[in-house]
Amino acid sequence: EGLIEFYDSFKDMFEFFCKNTTIHGTIRLVCSDGNRMKTAFWTLLLLASFGMLYWQFALMFSQYWAYPVVLTMSMHSEPKMFPAITICNLDPYRFQLVREHLVQLDHMAEESIAFLYGVNTSASLFHANEKNTHVKDLPSVGNLSRSSFKLSQNFSLLRMSEYNNKSGKKHSSVGFRLCNATGGNCFYKTYLSGMDAILEWYRFHYMNIMSQLPVIINISDHEEQIEDMVYSCQYDGEPCRPSDYVHFHHPVFGSCYTFNSKGTDSFWTATKPGIPYGLSLILRAEQKDHIPLLSTVAGVKVMIHNHNQTPFLEHEGFDIRPGIATTIGIQQDEVNRLGGNYGKCTTNGDDVNVKLLYNNSYTLQACLHSCFQHIMVQKCGCGYYYYPLPPGAEYCDYNKQPAWGHCFYQLYNRLRNHHLNCFDQCPKPCRESLYKVSAGTAKWPSPKSQDWIRQALRHQNGYNSTSNRSDIAKVTIFYQQLNYQSVNESALLSENLLLSSMGSQWSLWFGSSVLSVVEMFELLIDTLVLCLLFCCQRFRSKKT
Numbered sequence: 001e002g003l004i005e006f007y008d009s010f011k012d013m014f015e016f017f018c019k020n021t022t023i024h025g026t027i028r029l030v031c032s033d034g035n036r037m038k039t040a041f042w043t044l045l046l047l048a049s050f051g052m053l054y055w056q057f058a059l060m061f062s063q064y065w066a067y068p069v070v071l072t073m074s075m076h077s078e079p080k081m082f083p084a085i086t087i088c089n090l091d092p093y094r095f096q097l098v099r100e101h102l103v104q105l106d107h108m109a110e111e112s113i114a115f116l117y118g119v120n121t122s123a124s125l126f127h128a129n130e131k132n133t134h135v136k137d138l139p140s141v142g143n144l145s146r147s148s149f150k151l152s153q154n155f156s157l158l159r160m161s162e163y164n165n166k167s168g169k170k171h172s173s174v175g176f177r178l179c180n181a182t183g184g185n186c187f188y189k190t191y192l193s194g195m196d197a198i199l200e201w202y203r204f205h206y207m208n209i210m211s212q213l214p215v216i217i218n219i220s221d222h223e224e225q226i227e228d229m230v231y232s233c234q235y236d237g238e239p240c241r242p243s244d245y246v247h248f249h250h251p252v253f254g255s256c257y258t259f260n261s262k263g264t265d266s267f268w269t270a271t272k273p274g275i276p277y278g279l280s281l282i283l284r285a286e287q288k289d290h291i292p293l294l295s296t297v298a299g300v301k302v303m304i305h306n307h308n309q310t311p312f313l314e315h316e317g318f319d320i321r322p323g324i325a326t327t328i329g330i331q332q333d334e335v336n337r338l339g340g341n342y343g344k345c346t347t348n349g350d351d352v353n354v355k356l357l358y359n360n361s362y363t364l365q366a367c368l369h370s371c372f373q374h375i376m377v378q379k380c381g382c383g384y385y386y387y388p389l390p391p392g393a394e395y396c397d398y399n400k401q402p403a404w405g406h407c408f409y410q411l412y413n414r415l416r417n418h419h420l421n422c423f424d425q426c427p428k429p430c431r432e433s434l435y436k437v438s439a440g441t442a443k444w445p446s447p448k449s450q451d452w453i454r455q456a457l458r459h460q461n462g463y464n465s466t467s468n469r470s471d472i473a474k475v476t477i478f479y480q481q482l483n484y485q486s487v488n489e490s491a492l493l494s495e496n497l498l499l500s501s502m503g504s505q506w507s508l509w510f511g512s513s514v515l516s517v518v519e520m521f522e523l524l525i526d527t528l529v530l531c532l533l534f535c536c537q538r539f540r541s542k543k544t
């Protein structure tokens with residue numbers, strides 16, 4: 001009895017609570033007990049206040065569990081690392097192993113163009129520079145030069161007329177027919193533009209030809225030096241070093257070099273904005289027509305991206321025109337996403353269910369390509385040539401898998417229409433750097449300066465072209481300013497803000513504090529104890 005205060009009845013307990021609690025309005029229930037109208041009024045008013053309070057609580061919790069975010073933007077100014085720059089010469093190799101098949105494909109393309117448009121394209125269109133073409137030999141697989149591969153004649157280009165129900169007019173399209181393994185399900189891969197159809201048809205055959213090459217090719221054994229493509233390279237007024245770039249070969253965009261790929265060398269630290277402190281390149285932009293229907297653009301492909309990131313040149317980047325000086329200003333933006341309950345993102349890709357096929361850091365494109373390749377191998381039995389292979393898989397070849405084209409194009413359409421689950425499995429990175437690009441161009445070299453510029457290049461780099469300014473280009477990439485904008489996601493309603501809002505609502509409707517809540521819990525405990533005591537007394541009285 002010294003620890004627990006006992007009441008004679010529930011009425012005494014309720015009166016003690018109303019007279020001593022810090023909750024406003026409860027004392028009026030006791031003071032106005034002689035006036036039933038006032039008692040009823042204050043009772044209804046307190047009940048209405050409780051209802052409004054918990055209705056507001058419900059709204060706040062529903063908003064909190066929706067996990068909304070707010071974007072905050074801030075500006076930062078500090079020295080930072082120059083981005084990675086990838087350049088490609090748009091001049092893919094003709095490897096010795098598949099050279100004969102590429103020549104046959106060129107003849108098939110000539111015949112298809114003549115059949116569709118009646119244009120008699122001579123062999124010189126494809127093979128005028130064949131004597132000067134750099135053919136890359138693979139000594140380690142020289143015994144495979146006479147491969148059993150044969151070009152298929154089942155994918156001929158056709159011109160079709162289709163009726164448009166909306167316009168009521170006929171329009172022609174060009175495409176080729178693809179069927180499944182049994183031949184019972186076929187469709188036409190058509191394009192309104194004949195040029196697009198020819199290029200896609202050529203790329204389809206090209207992938208089958210290139211699948212004959214070994215998966216791992218040691219290009220360094222037979223690769224021309226970077227000086228054959230980059231005549232001059234300077235960063236921040238200093239000449240570039242051999243350790244500043246890495247080389248790789250792209251089956252469509254040719255020989256590629258990535259400058260500052262790792263982003264760990266202090267040489268590439270940007271301390272000042274402006275053109276003199278950027279990366280300046282003089283490039284060979286010669287169109288040798290190695291594979292003209294594969295790469296129809298003359299110039300150089302350039303992409304600005306993050307360090308340790310695979311450059312997906314087919315999705316990003318821009319082309320540099322020959323005979324032009326291009327000045328590219330970049331500005332960096334950073335995006336920081338919350339992740340967790342506030343959005344789907346990943347820190348480094350370790351928590352993603354898709355096994356990445358690229359050895360670089362996680363990006364959304366790398367995840368999507370890896371996801372598609374895994375599905376491609378599972379559904380079609382082979383891999384898409386432009387993406388890395390999973391262990392134990394092989395690239396598609398219509399001599400081995402005649403229906404892989406039918407399977408691939410249907411899967412790719414499902415991916416493009418978001419019907420595959422790759423977009424659900426591949427979240428965006430939680431931290432991402434984006435580069436805004438603005439460019440300006442001018443003719444280079446000018447007619448009055450091209451003679452001495454060519455002479456200087458000839459003496460220094462062995463430049464031997466006698467054509468007009470259509471085989472060299474100049475590119476300058478620089479930071480417009482070292483200020484960068486950071487966009488950060490933050491919780492709109494955090495735990496602290498939720499508690500603060502709940503306290504504000506409690507004070508609004510009852511003018512009380514957290515201690516008032518403790519008093520209500522005390523009243524509840526006293527009620528339970530009193531009920532227990534009354535039950536015990538009744539049980540004892542019945543037993544007696």
